[in-house]
Amino acid sequence: MSEEPARPAFAGENRTRSAKESAIKWFLFVCAALSVFVTLAIVATLLFDAIEFFTRVSPLAFFTGTNWSPKIGEAFGVLPLVTNTLAVTALSALVAIPVGTASAAYLSEYASDQVRSVLKPALEVLAGIPTVVYGLFALVYVTPALQAVGIPVGTFNLLSASIMVGVMIIPMVSSLSEDAMSAVPDSLRQGAYGLGATKFEVTTTVVVPAAVSGIFSSFILALSRAIGETMIVVVAAGMSPQLVPSPFGSIQPMTSAMVQLATSDLAGGTAAYYALFAIGLTLFVITFSMNVASNWVASRYREEYE
């Protein structure tokens, strides 16, 4: 933290300086490379114990089994967990994608600066609420509310958990999509106006198609977040995996099975314990490839405007 006055000096003026410069550069590089280390550590951690699991349970039985019941009959079929995760993801997408895209269109095309300055922070509040709180909302308020309007949901159910997961990822869809829509140059809009298009037509036929790669990659990112969402489903979705889930009943996605295994009465060193890491690996691979896909879509189909 030197406070030297800015005396005239030229880069590489003496060796001290260049040694210092390159030391700093390497230090900063190590900080940046730490992220690679983190990824490798995650993969190593998961692989190590997952392999231990697969020596006890065949990968085929794990990935194609249709019964998840680590305790009764030691059935380790991951498929019910996967379908339950997909059910949560699909239902939450039904909430988040229309709402998120519409919000983005409104913010980007219609909202005045003043309205935007109120609505954007409000949306950010949605993103800032801890997921355990969303889970409690689903359990303590949404489920009773659904029951009150006559929807026959159980105490723990897929529907209210998915609604809350959907609400949680709205800001993700809306902010990334809005960025993509705002990045569409005004010249395109003005061109369309010049051809006699209405604002509606400009939005739906010019802006949205032009921004579609960004919008799409925001969907993928948001869905990968929904797949990895843990606390909402742990608190509100129940603990009974169903191969064909009902929206009104209790289910168990992958993340919540992991938490259950990690905090249950299972004897350590058993296959059920190592199953934790096998599910973790499956989850990691799914979310990681979705993120890669999102980046790929965003960069591959990006329309460059200069």
Place this chain on the structure above:
Amino acid sequence: MTESGFLSRRAFLAGTGATGAAALAGCIGETGGSGDDGSAETTEGGQSVSGGITITGSSTVYPVSVAMAEEFEKANSEVDISVDPTGTGGGFENHFCPGNSDINGASRPITDAEEENCNENGVDPRQFQVASDALTVVVNKDATWVDSITFEELAQIWRPDGAQQWSDVRDDWPDKPLELYGPASTSGTFDWFTENVVGEAGSHRSDYEATEDDNNIVAGVEGSPNAMGYLGFAYYQENSDRVKAVSVAEGDASNAVEPTLENAKSGDYPMARPLFVYPAAGSIQEKDQVYEFLKFYIEQSETDIVTEIGYVPASADLRDDNLETLEEIRNE
């Protein structure tokens, strides 16, 4: 950007940098200094103790340990107790056997593999039964036909391919489908019920509504006149106005015993599941606070602290035996 703005931001950067470095250094210093939380200062009478106690293990034993810790803290505010429901197995595997926990609660006896694992790490687990949980079979308030049930009938219902209708079990019960609610298969309650009531371990049916939260069993049973479920007595006690408890007999139906804490404490009620704590012998010998806490725990395990939670307290004999064992371990 003005010059003064520039300077002030530089000063700010320097300031935060220095503070951050100092704080980091402080952390390290702090950690290095007090990494060993086992150091306890003992005074003459051993009355005032300090230091940390880490309790992990079964979520069934958790409420007892929390209550004990709460009461113990009132007299010994210098002791830091942390209680964490990691599950019996998770607690042994991740926390207790590696030496990171002083006491592990368990809703089943320790397995040989777990004991081996602990011994390999130089941790010597010792067993104390501190309470029991009276498993309670509950039915809907409107299910007037059933007041008592035998182990055999329970087994008929809960084994794989078990009864589908009430009438399959007893002829005078109605021709209505059984709706079953029970704890999830990862819970100790499930284990005990499977092993001791249904038969051999692992032979519980899987087509029932399994839940980790016993409140859900209450809600499910309350909602349907054809429902049956089993859960810990604590949840029944909390909700005794919503569901009906069924008397249980191990042998003949005429000997059915009502699930009450008195009956369970006296040993009459057949579905009382023992709850244990496993302290490490090393912790008892080296850490005064663990020893004092366990002494308190065992002394109080016979009192209303346990009853209020809805568990069955230990009998006076058991308490005295435990205290004796504790002294023996302490003096090893």
Place this chain on the structure above:
Amino acid sequence: MATERSTRDGSWYGDGEGVNQLRGQLFKWGCLGAMLFGIVMVFVLLAYVAIDAIRPLTADPGWHLTFFLTLVAPTSALLGYYGLRDRRSGLVGAIATALPAFCLLVGAGISLLLVDVFRPIEWFGTAVALVVAVGVVYVHRRLRTEPAAFERPIVTVGALVLAVVGVPGVVPSLSQLFRNAPIALNPATMLLYSFAVPVAILTGLAIARRRESRRDGLIAAALTVVGGVLAVIAAPAVGIDDYLLIVLSLSIAAPTAVYVEGVVRERDHLVGLALPIVAYVGTFLGAALVEAYGFAGPEAWLDWQFLTSAHSRFPQEAGIYPALVGSIMMMLVIVVSAFPVGVAAAVYLEEYAPDSGTVGRVVGLIEMNIANLAGVPSVVYGLLGLALFIRYADMNTGSVIVGGLTVGLLILPIVIISSQEAIRAVPNSMRQASYGMGATKWQTVRNVVLPESIPGILTGTILAFGRAIGETAPLLMIGAAAVVFSPPGSFAEKFSAMPRQIFAWSHEPSAEFRYGVLAAGVVTLLVVLLSMNAAAILIRNRYQRRS
């Protein structure tokens, strides 16, 4: 969308059946409605949880009436006036009202640390040691104008290390020496030196800069110190420990006074200052009247008792205090671990990383990897923390430092990405000007890029910290305790954090826990979190307006 698109190819816009306004209007309001759906839903839920936590209906009608008359009616009237006539003043008033409350939270946070983590003597020792270290560095700079390679950084780091850490087992640190030295100072005096004086210096600097007058700055600094002394005198009457009152009163008074002074001096929207006066006078008046007439307030779950006691098996006695302190300590670990590393990584990626060549490809890989890491589920980070810190590094299960490092790794990608954005926003012309004056890369980064981008970096980072404070799943995996009865005494001890405690309460059988205590815990967590977000948004707005 795809079908809409195909219409573009064959036809001109607007050549169909003329312009249909209805469709456009429907679309516009539909979009707004969809957006409001999410927002309103969450705000309704927040209102529910707040009602459960505070239970306003249990209060005496007289209580409601009193506060309506003294607080709600005048404040609403004033707000209405601002809304219609004078919005800028309204903003000034809102800031002047919120600032003391916000500062109270910060001051309370510092006080918690003083009570439970650093004793006043430790704080004092560290502060004095730091002053000595900075003095040494300054003198060294003055005497050695032509330093050898790495001389300065070595001296700086060495001085800091000696001051705060020392060499374990060989040389005790300076702060250790001060701690153990027979200093006959009471906690209040120590805090006057080590807290009031730095605050006074900062206040003085702020005032001196704004008024461009050294004298005014000195007066402000002196007034601050006097304020600290007054706090000591007033402490017995207030009933709080004197050293805590110093911290609390100064952390509220100093920033508020600086802000109000600015408004008064500029004679800018002075009307706005009516709002805090009306609001706070109304509150105190209402409280006094309620006391005098004996109206019972609401039997809130969220009350002083809740904030200051530990978990209990009786819902009426349960509280969140140890978890609150645990969360704050965990945040400290995250701030000192994830923040510097994240910013350093961002600096490398934006300023140093080459675009091409082997290194360039590696850097591209790193950037992509960071973006992907941001999407890894938090529960997986929990497993990582379990394996990395507990199994391999053999740290204590569920200790503050393990929790902080695990959650720190989780938010590291977010910190990096948002810092990168802030750094990217610095215009290139500024860098080039710096190079033009002969500055090296690092000098440019240190003197130009970082100072310029720090508001943006802070905004993104604070938002990331907000995420960190609410994370639960990793804490479950690393075995953070569900319940602790006293705050952790050091960073190596077991801790519980607010979300962990809340999750534990959700398993309690009784409804009073599930609806009452739980709601109070959620509101506490959200207040801490939303005020962090508010701080981030304030910094951003201030920054945006300037550029």
